[in-house]
Amino acid sequence: MTIVKQLRFTPAILVIAMLLGTTGCSNSDLNAITHQVSTLSSSLMPSNASNDNVKSPEWGEVTKTLTVHVDIDTAAVRLKRYYRFTSTDEITAAGNSGKGNSGWVASAMAEGTDWSAQPGSYYRMSRIWGNADRLTIEVSREGNSSNVTATYRSTDPAHLKEAWTQKLWAQIGPVAEGKVR
Numbered sequence: 570m571t572i573v574k575q576l577r578f579t580p581a582i583l584v585i586a587m588l589l590g591t592t593g594c595s596n597s598d599l600n601a602i603t604h605q606v607s608t609l610s611s612s613l614m615p616s617n618a619s620n621d622n623v624k625s626p627e628w629g630e631v632t633k634t635l636t637v638h639v640d641i642d643t644a645a646v647r648l649k650r651y652y653r654f655t656s657t658d659e660i661t662a663a664g665n666s667g668k669g670n671s672g673w674v675a676s677a678m679a680e681g682t683d684w685s686a687q688p689g690s691y692y693r694m695s696r697i698w699g700n701a702d703r704l705t706i707e708v709s710r711e712g713n714s715s716n717v718t719a720t721y722r723s724t725d726p727a728h729l730k731e732a733w734t735q736k737l738w739a740q741i742g743p744v745a746e747g748k749v750r
Contacts, residue, residue, distance in 0.1 A: 626724035637745040644715040644745040645692040654694035
């Protein structure tokens with residue numbers, strides 16, 4: 570029964586795509602329509618029973634907290650620059666640049682990033698690290714110093730061991746203090 574439904578929708582999708590191609594739509598219009606059609610067709614297809622039993626890998630994490638003798642804004646800027654975190658202001662500016670591909674650029678910049686800031690009080694920056702791991706750094710004010718909490722998350726247990734994170738942990742303090750650039 571399901572195969573009949575798939576065959577019924579597949580020719581219709583091809584006919585729509587051919588008609589749109591001959592009507593003079595731009596490539597971006599065709600790409601958007603193709604994406605919508607493929608999303609629709611995949612939602613109409615039944616899920617494979619074997620895929621329903623696949624579990625996503627468990628995330629593990631290691632955290633390190635340290636105090637650096639630098640004001641919070643300076644520490645956050647240094648960490649942001651060194652580890653290439655992207656702020657929401659940078660993503661918005663890229664999207665509003667007026668260039669033809671600005672939406673794509675902003676989307677690529679935003680992929681896998683998270684940013685929140687309350688200048689003078691708290692910063693949180695996060696991004697994909699390596700292929701699939703995640704690095705999150707939080708900076709909070711502690712008098713004239715700053716507390717830096719770094720969390721490294723991974724689905725690979727080997728990436729959570731000291732041998733893997735040792736260099737990262739050793740760098741964070743000196744980066745925040747301006748000793749490593």
